[in-house]
Amino acid sequence: MRWNHRNRTAAFLLVSAALVSGCLTTQPEPLRAPEENPSAVLDTTYGLIDAIAQQAPAWVKNGPVLVATFVDVDQLEHSSTLGRAITEQASTRLVQLGFPVVEVKLRASLFVKQDTGELLLSREIGQIAREQSARAVLVGTYAVGKRAVHINAKLVDPTQGTILAAQDSVLALDSHVKSLLR
Structure with a gap:
């Protein structure tokens, strides 16, 4: 085939059209919900506590540790099923790692709010x-975002108010985690 001016022009237009169409903006893919993982809360909590335990001074294992209910970072007097589940799992993991944990549910001196849990207010x-x-x-606190829950845990010296160990983590906001945020 002979490439005359008409054929070259047609070829040029076809190639240009192909290049331009590749530059066109396409619709973004909709955000997919994260795949549900029912063990993610437990895995995340245990990871947090493992890190806290590694950072904690050795003398902390000599005395009782209290575990306060993990609360909503924006409403420190509010928790959820998720916050209470993290609290229970954190207590379990601390005991598994050799820390003597006081079961605060047996104590009347804590501030207990119905449907919230055992809240240790700073003044108390x-x-x-x-x-x-x-x-x-x-x-500990948690903050609910668009696609994840951000969790923070701190081991605090109650007499000095100093932070002895701290760790952050992120938990995907799948349908299982959403169901725990009530």
Whole structure:
């Protein structure tokens, strides 16, 4: 085939059209919901506590540790099923790692709010820790985002108010986790 001016022009237009169409903006793919993983909460909590345990001073294992309910970072007097589940799992993991944990549900001196859990308010931590001879208090918050829950845990010296260990984690906001945020 002979490439005359008409054929060259047609070829040029076809190639140009192909190149331009590749540059056109396409519709973004809709965000897919994360795949549900019912063990993600447990895995995330255990990872947080493992990191806290590694950072904690050795003397913390000599005395009781209190575990406060993990609360919503925007409403420190509010928790959810997720916050209470993280609290229970954190207590379990601390015990598994050799920390003596005081079961706060057996104590009447804590601020207990129905449907929330055992909340250790900052003004009461020193008093409660003295009553329980606690060496440390594990406190935590969670923040719900568009696609994830951000979790923070801190091991605090209740007499000094200093943070002995701290760790952050992110939990995918799948349908299982959403169901726990009530």
